[in-house]
Amino acid sequence: MAKTFSFGGVVSGQIFQLGVVVPDVDATMRFYTDVLQIGPFTCTRGFKAPNGWYRGSAEMPELTIAHAYSGRLFIEFIQQHDDTPSVYREFIDKHGYGLHHFGIAIAPEDYDATLEQYYSLGFENIFTDQLPAGTRIKYIGPQNEDAIKKLRNETGVGYFECVEILDAEEAFFTAMYEASLKGKKI
DSSP: OOOBOTTTTOBTTEEEEEEEEOSOHHHHHHHHHHTTOOOOOEEEEEEOOTTOEETTBOOOOOEEEEEEEETTEEEEEEEEOSOOOOHHHHHHHHHOSEEEEEEEEEOHHHHHHHHHHHHHTTEEEEEEEEOTTOOEEEEEEESSHHHHHHHHHHHSOSEEEEEEOOHHHHHHHHHHHHHHHHTOOO
C-alpha cells in the first residue's frame, strides 16, 4: 500500500503541486492573496540550488520561490532573476511564463522505481538537486522536441518534478498546509 502523506492526504506518486514561472513573484502573490484568497505564502529570495545540475552544468540561477496551499493543492511560483541557463529559462524562452511543471510527491521507498517507470516511458533528467536535508528532486521531461511538444499540448506543462518526501519535507509541506487551513502566517 502506498504511503499517504500528512499534507492533505496525498498518496505517494500523486501530483500535489503546480509550479508556475512568473515575471514578478511579489505581484503574483498579491494577486493570489487579494483576489483569490490563497495563502499564506512562504517566500525564499536569492535561492540557488545547493547541489543543482542542469543539462551538464552546475551553474545555477538566482531564484525567488513562493509557496502556498489552496485546499490540498500546493502552488509554487518561481521567478528567475538572471539569464543563467536553467529548466526555468528553457521553458520561458520557448513558451513564455505560465504553468511549468506538475510536482509529484514520492515516498523514499518508491522514489527510484517511480523514476525508472518514467524513464521507461521516454523521460530523461533535465534538472537534479539534493537539498541539505537529503531530499532528492528531479525535473524530468521527454527526450526529443516532438515528445516535448506533445506533452505540453496534452498536459499544459513541460516537466514533472519528482520530489522525494523525507521527514523534513513532509513537516515543511504539512506546516504550510495546516497554516492554509487556519488562514495564518507560518
